[in-house]
Amino acid sequence: MRDIAHSIRVSHTWNSFSAVIPSGCLTLGIPLRRHSIRVSHTWNSFSAAIPSGCLTSGILPRRRSTFLGYLASGILSANVPPSSDISHPESCPPTMEDEGNLNKFRVGPHPTLFYIPDFITDYQQTQLLNNIYQAPVSKWKSLKNRRLQNWGGVVHEKGLLSQDLPTWLTRITERIFEESGLFPSAINHVLINEYLPNQGIMPHQDGPAYFPVVAILSLGSPVVMDFTPHSRLRLDTNDAEDKNSDDKSFEIETKKWLDDHHPFSILLMPRSLLIFKDEMFSEYLHGIKDSEVQQYDKVVNDIEALEQHRLDPLFSGSEKAVEVMRNGELRSIQRTTTRISLTCRLVLKVHKNLFKF
Ligand SMILES: O=C(O)CCC(=O)C(=O)O
Numbered sequence: 001m002r003d004i005a006h007s008i009r010v011s012h013t014w015n016s017f018s019a020v021i022p023s024g025c026l027t028l029g030i031p032l033r034r035h036s037i038r039v040s041h042t043w044n045s046f047s048a049a050i051p052s053g054c055l056t057s058g059i060l061p062r063r064r065s066t067f068l069g070y071l072a073s074g075i076l077s078a079n080v081p082p083s084s085d086i087s088h089p090e091s092c093p094p095t096m097e098d099e100g101n102l103n104k105f106r107v108g109p110h111p112t113l114f115y116i117p118d119f120i121t122d123y124q125q126t127q128l129l130n131n132i133y134q135a136p137v138s139k140w141k142s143l144k145n146r147r148l149q150n151w152g153g154v155v156h157e158k159g160l161l162s163q164d165l166p167t168w169l170t171r172i173t174e175r176i177f178e179e180s181g182l183f184p185s186a187i188n189h190v191l192i193n194e195y196l197p198n199q200g201i202m203p204h205q206d207g208p209a210y211f212p213v214v215a216i217l218s219l220g221s222p223v224v225m226d227f228t229p230h231s232r233l234r235l236d237t238n239d240a241e242d243k244n245s246d247d248k249s250f251e252i253e254t255k256k257w258l259d260d261h262h263p264f265s266i267l268l269m270p271r272s273l274l275i276f277k278d279e280m281f282s283e284y285l286h287g288i289k290d291s292e293v294q295q296y297d298k299v300v301n302d303i304e305a306l307e308q309h310r311l312d313p314l315f316s317g318s319e320k321a322v323e324v325m326r327n328g329e330l331r332s333i334q335r336t337t338t339r340i341s342l343t344c345r346l347v348l349k350v351h352k353n354l355f356k357f
Pocket residue numbers: 191193201206216225286341343
């Protein structure tokens with residue numbers, strides 16, 4: 001049989017990221033997508049041709065209450081250039097806060113995983129990257145396979161030795177807290193991971209100190225995250241006595257559980273927010289392969305992740321950031337730039353940190 005290979009571009013017209021970035025941090029900078037249609041950031045100044053309820057802060061429409069919140073919190077303050085676009089006013093995807101309804105963003109076979117495309121605008125992404133790369137070099141901790149910044153304090157098994165999050169981070173964590181409605185109190189810890197195209201993170205479960213809801217904001221290069229069911233994690237969460245009481249039936253139960261729980265992946269596009277909780281937090285490992293080319297044939301959110309890119313007129317831009325290959329059924333992305341993620345979590349037990357770093 002003839003193997004027909006063709007490729008689909010999902011790249012936009014990418015601009016070089018112009019933030020102050022220490023040399024060597026990024027190869028040619030993190031590219032940012034250019035807006036197609038720009039409007040003033042004075043939210044109440046436009047209304048034409050936008051379906052009701054479709055006022056936007058970027059591609060993802062937001063409600064007025066959010067804009068006001070943003071204005072109040074200064075994220076769209078006086079020196080902010082016009083940045084929001086109404087790329088597709090005819091399509092009005094749901095916002096996370098609509099009816100407080102996160103369910104619209106459920107993806108995959110489990111009810112505890114949510115993918116919110118275009119959670120922030122290009123401009124907000126630039127602002128975040130600016131702040132991240134303006135942090136002192138000493139803020140970065142280098143690991144074998146990535147660098148990270150730790151914000152909010154030191155997490156111990158017994159809790160958080162807390163430090164206040166900077167305002168540029170609370171603007172985003174407060175919005176996640178309010179719009180998701182999943183955290184019992186304000187998010188107080190943010191881990192910022194930086195991945196070069198050939199870097200990833202081993203499959204792991206987040207520590208027991210965290211409340212079992214994770215929100216991951218993605219910036220820069222798209223990436224594929226893998227979720228793997230882990231029966232041992234499940235055993236750990238069950239009563240030990242139950243385990244020993246009847247080994248045989250427990251074995252059968254575990255096998256049945258594994259039959260119902262399959263590995264899957266999720267495509268994380270720039271500016272998207274991934275939220276997972278409960279079962280997905282405690283019974284699955286999550287990780288990112290350290291390869292520049294990542295298959296995404298097993299992703300459960302390809303439609304949601306690529307929809308906006310398909311609709312965007314800049315989709316056919318000549319500069320390519322990501323190429324989505326379709327070789328028969330084998331689909332993959334090429335990671336060409338750095339990815340930054342903000343892992344936003346809550347540690348319930350907090351000890352005020354007396355030491356300043
Ligand atoms: O970078 C990511 O998307 C995942 C990060 C993560 O799993 C973590 O910080 O625990």
